[in-house]
Amino acid sequence: MTKKIAILGASGYTGAELARIIATHPEMEIVALSGDRKAGMSMGEVFPHLRHLGLPDLVKIEEIDFSAVDLAFCALPHATSQAVIAELPRDLKVVDLSADFRLRDPAEYEKWYGKPHSAVELQKEAVYGLTEFYRDEIRGARLCAGTGCxxxxxxxxIRPLIEAGVIDLDEIVIDLKAGVSGAGRSLKENLLHAELAGGTMPYSAGGKHRHLGEFDQEFSLLAGRPVRIQFTPHLMPFNRGILVDAYVRGEPEAIHAALAARYAEETxxxxxxxxALPSTRSIAGSNFVHVGVIGDRIPGRAVVMVALDNLTKGSSGQAIQNANLMLGLPETAGLMLAPVFP
Incomplete structure (x- = not known):
């Protein structure tokens, strides 16, 4: 039976990406879309590339009848999500794409996001949404917290390398390049074409980026001791995609073997x-991730490179993958679209 889907916050990039993918999903149907500031508009007016889909018009959240919905995707801003989700029916399955439920410790949430969590009981209930590592927990979840892209x-x-014990946990450096859509759709001066195109810049450097909270939480849990990495993201003048260069101490061939073994059965x-070196061009618009490993000229060091689409596998595609599990559907349903090239 087709599952009825609502997308809350459908006027943002991740909301549009959800609608694009679900449009060809064999077992999901979008029955409600919310967009507070754009309520009353059609999805085709907000996103002309979706004009042909015949989607419901955007409404305010309070106008949605959730009794007719099997699962809601919450693509709302940080802090807004926790307040909205707290008011939704308790039997409604929810996949949240914000940061509101990613961190298990309320003190860590307050540290990284600057305010106390307002739905601590829900925070305890949420399952972290990195599908390939939390698959069993996600299947039984009511509330799934999507990861940061x-x-x-x-x-x-890095996770398979911690699991396999093939790297030095005290020498992990992640250098990341991210496409501009990761900054959202809000109007921001530094994202104007004239200020972004033709250049690049680091941001939230020096241990200030909020996703470090997730790295700290997940790597330390996996290792059984505190793990702290160095991490610098860079804003790049392309629309979508993330490229990671992770610098680690360990034998390159053993690192490659650990990654290959861990992901051998992952679609x-x-x-x-x-x-071989990955490229963001090779995964654009898809739910696929390419992982490469090279040795360094310094013996005993390696670089692990990862390319994924921040809007798809980093956010909306991951959300649908998790929703498939929560709804008892095939995990890959609706997600096998080939990357767009060129």
Whole structure:
């Protein structure tokens, strides 16, 4: 039976990406779309590339009849999500794409996001949404917290290496390049074409980026001791995509073997032949992740490279993958679209 879907916050980039993917999903139907500031508009007016889909018009959240909805995707801003989700029916399955439920410790949430969490009981209930590592928990979840897109990319590079014990946990450096859509659709001066095109810049450097909370949480849990990494993201003048260069101490061949073994059965994770380099062009618009490993000229060091689409596998595609599990559908349903090239 077709599952009825609502998208809250459908007027943002992740909301549009959800609608684009679900449009060809064999077992999901979008029955409600919310967009507070754009309520009353059609989705085709907000996103002309979706004009042909015949989607419901945007409404305010309070106008949605959730008794007719099987699962809601919450693509709202940070802090807004926790307040909205707290008011939704308790039997409604929810996949949240914001940061509101990613961190298990309320003190850590307050540290990284600057305010106390207002729905601590829900925070305890949420399951972290990195699908390939929390699949069993997600199947039984009512509330799934999607990962940060940067956090997902970095974890795909490092988690299997912690599991296999093939790297020095005190020497992990992640250098990340992110497309501008990761900054959202709000009007921001530094994202104007004249100020962004033709250049690049680091942001939230020096241990200030909020996704470090996820790295700290997940890597330390996995290792059984505190793990702190160095992490610098860079804003790049392209629309979508993330490229990670993770610098680690360990034997390159053993690192490649650990990644290949861990992802051998994963549909969306492709480990390239040793020495091959991934590109954001090769995964654009898809739920696929390409992972590469090269040795360094310094013996005993390696670089792990990961390319994924921040709007798809980093956010909306991951959300649908998790929703498939929560609804008892095939995990890959609706997500096998090939990347767009060129």
């Amino acid at each position: 940067n956090a997902a990319a970095g974890q795909y590079a 969306f994770l492709e480990v390239l032949p040793f020495g």
